[in-house]
Amino acid sequence: MIDDQKMISKNQIQNFLSEEKKAIIFSGLSRLQKKKYIKVIKKGKFNYYSVSNYGQDYLYSTIDWIKQNDKTQNWKLICFSIPEKQKSLREQFRNMLIENGFSQIQRGVMLGKVSDKILNYLINHYHCEKFTHIFHEPTFDVNIIAPTNKTIEHYEEFIDEAKNFLRHNKKFRQEQKRFQAKILVYIYATALKYDNHNQDIEKIRQQAGGFYQKIKTYCYL
Numbered sequence: 001m002i003d004d005q006k007m008i009s010k011n012q013i014q015n016f017l018s019e020e021k022k023a024i025i026f027s028g029l030s031r032l033q034k035k036k037y038i039k040v041i042k043k044g045k046f047n048y049y050s051v052s053n054y055g056q057d058y059l060y061s062t063i064d065w066i067k068q069n070d071k072t073q074n075w076k077l078i079c080f081s082i083p084e085k086q087k088s089l090r091e092q093f094r095n096m097l098i099e100n101g102f103s104q105i106q107r108g109v110m111l112g113k114v115s116d117k118i119l120n121y122l123i124n125h126y127h128c129e130k131f132t133h134i135f136h137e138p139t140f141d142v143n144i145i146a147p148t149n150k151t152i153e154h155y156e157e158f159i160d161e162a163k164n165f166l167r168h169n170k171k172f173r174q175e176q177k178r179f180q181a182k183i184l185v186y187i188y189a190t191a192l193k194y195d196n197h198n199q200d201i202e203k204i205r206q207q208a209g210g211f212y213q214k215i216k217t218y219c220y221l
Contacts, residue, residue, distance in 0.1 A: 007041060007048035075113050077135040077186055078102070080128060081179030093126045106219065109182050133179075135186055152201060154191035155208045161187060162211035169218070181218035188212050 010026075029049060032038045037055035041048045078097070082090035098104070100122065102112030123132055162184055169177050188208060195205065 007050040009046045009048045011046060074136065075111065076119060077105075077109065077111050078119070078132055079109050079135075079179060079182045079186065080132040081108055081175050081182075082128065082131045083175055089126060089128070093122070093128055096122055096126070106182070108178065109186070133183060135190075151191065151194045152204060154187065154194060155201070155204045158184065158187045158191055158208050159204070159211055162208075162215055166211075166214060177218050178220075181215050184215050185212070185219060188215075 029038065032055070033040060036052055038049055039052045041050055080090075080093065082093065094104070094110070097110050097112065100112065100114055100118060102110040102114075104110050119134065123129055165180055165184060169180075172180065188211075191208060195201070
């Protein structure tokens with residue numbers, strides 16, 4: 001209807017869809033009509049569906065907005081833990097992330113290079129705000145000659161958070177444990193990324209590694 005600005009009748013839809021798909025399509029058309037994105041025009045004995053002017057404006061403005069590139073297009077790691085009872089939503093959300101260039105690192109953890117606008121749009125569209133946590137690509141430079149305070153801070157942050165998690169994880173539900181563990185694994189991975197393996201911080205490196213071994217098992221609950 002958008003490509004050629006034409007209308008399509010209910011009979012035309014029925015002719016090339018299975019019964020199951022008809023129910024899905026007509027249900028969707030009904031919702032779009034209520035939101036005034038499409039309109040129904042009666043001609044003789046038949047009803048025709050057509051995109052309304054409001055629907056066209058909304059669609060084109062949304063497409064332009066999503067396609068717009070901005071300075072926030074950088075690497076992002078997104079962790080999500082959508083409950084099993086909402087499995088269908090979880091699969092839809094994961095597939096949409098993949099369609100937008102994300103790759104799955106492990107279950108519930110995906111990495112991609114997109115703008116904030118696109119990612120926020122996807123999260124809001126699927127109502128996944130309370131199930132997701134986003135980590136942005138670090139913008140600071142790392143000293144590759146000697147361990148910086150930032151490298152040590154990453155290890156210290158991971159160790160503190162890991163201790164807190166192990167101390168209180170009995171209070172959490174299984175999906176909460178899994179979600180929090182994946183966040184901790186990412187913090188640990190960030191520390192490793194900026195570690196130049198200088199022996200001066202070997203003690204804290206080994207300490208963090210020990211906590212990682214305890215934490216990673218929770219990612220697969």
